[in-house]
Amino acid sequence: MGRTIGIDLGTTNSCIAFSDGGLPAVIQSKSGSRVMPSVVAFSAKGERLVGLVARRQAITNPRNTVNSIKRLMGRRYAEVANHVNDVSYEIVENSNGDAAVRIMDRVYTPPEISAIILQQLKHTAEEFLGEEVTDAVITVPAYFNEVQRQATKAAGKIAGFKVRRVLNEPTAAALAFIEPEGRKKLVVYDFGGGTFDVSVLQVISGVFEVKATLGDTSLGGDDLDTKLVQWIMSEFKSETGIDLSADNIAPQRVREAAERAKCELSMTQETDINLPFIATGESGPVHLEITITRKLFEELAGELIQKTIPLCREAVEDAGMKIDELDHVVLVGGSTRIPLVQKLVEEFFGMKPAQSVNPDEVVALGAAIESSVLSGQRKDLVLIDVTPLTLGVETLGGVLAPIIQRNSPIPTRNSRIFTTASDNQSVVGVHVVQGEREVIDGNRSLGTFELRGIAAAKRGEPRIEVVFEIDASGILNVSAKDTTTGQEQSIKVNPSGGLSSSEIERLRREARANADADKIRIKFVSLRNEADEVIYRASRTLKIAREELDKASWEELDGEVKKLKILREGEDSLALEKAIDEVRQLNGSVSKLVEVFESDEDNAASEFLDSITKVDTGENHPE
């Protein structure tokens, strides 16, 4: 087994950490970044870009750049249909009704896109640690349902990880924030890019117990951006009569500028948005110039931010606590940097939120601590998590029969006895559902299976035991058994958000192949850059030496350079490497003959190379 890392797979940014002797530390990329944008893009050539490079090219390639994929994880298309216009890429409904993404005629499931992010994080971790990373603890919002957890686990598997645990983000934050000794009650208020979560925890001598958790998987910083975008576009329209939403590129530019403005308004009272050449009007190019004040932003976003407070109240009540019993409020997620968020939280809880933790890193650090617990490095901590939503089965008339109540500590197991609805019924269908509604509609269907071979009997006589079992990662296993015949059937509920295990395996192979293809591509990029340098040097020699050199040598070098130029455009790396060597050697001997000075050339060559467009290797560069 290789190393285990902790991964905060965020909606907007992801962060990874490892544990050394039980102490967690953030893993930095080669360029020193501590977080990586959770963005994946596909270039026209079908190359994959991940992280900062993907985010940087979003404006010019909006249709093929996927951000906030976490919002689609394990979701039905119908659940996200209202948000399809919030993103520039195409969200589609796949054959089983789940939300997916179409890029250049290929449909990707959300776990596949997330796996690309995870693969890049794995690569970064391996580079940083200098050893293979095989296992991971991946965090999810506490309010993620079963399908969303399974989808996250599937993404990890596709990326080549053994997912040791799917951990709730607030629990991870508490692990990183609180010293295990003593007795504490705390609230973790987590407001990120795509989701809001609030959890109430109690820590008693190293035992972390989540008492209650609540949230909204469709409320995050992205929604605040949308409010700003809508306002900017409507202002622009009323001033110029131009509707920017119809344009291909403008909405993405406005969204980026709105997000930047929102972040600036956390520090200043007022900020300007300037987007030159945003549209073309009747009399030529039109620019967008607008000033946004913090007051205006608070008016636009206040209602959404306010929505988090009743959830806090409910979570504290669910935990059976009173607000004045709480010792700490920990803020997690980028959106907690917004002054109005901090003000509302402070007013509601009657205390200043803790400032000692970095809201972008605390979850990954907690996940790394959990990895050290799982590997036995730390023995002073125990986690007791809860299941966020009620789980049960559908009974006659479309009514939910709960088997595991929400906020039950996990791992947990519970069973209920059901029976048949008609005489001699030999088959029963078990429909597993998660949610808080008493009727099935409005809850999330997790899967169905049939129990066959029920012994012939009058209706109401057979005793069918349905068992629900949730493991420490919150993954549900359901089984049904006819207690008379012993006949049994079970399912791991909707494994992986619509992906079968053979599909996961296929995607995992593809992902590995893609990683190999990326390596080949990177090698090619450096060979092409090398070829450019050699061609430059040789062309210079050819120019300077035209008079001095004998015709045969000149033509030989010229011929080799021409050959190299052709190979540079091709795909044969071996031939390209050979041709580079040949030209380099030939040029070396010719240069000596005609005394072309290498040192001069070095400067000229690097100037020349700086002026040409380098092919991006997909590496993350510093901001």
Ligand code: AMP
């Ligand atoms: P996370 O999902 O925790 O990475 O949070 C990302 C969200 O936080 C995005 O919506 C960001 O725009 C938002 N965010 C990050 N920094 C700030 C800031 N200084 N002020 C307001 N929002 C921020």
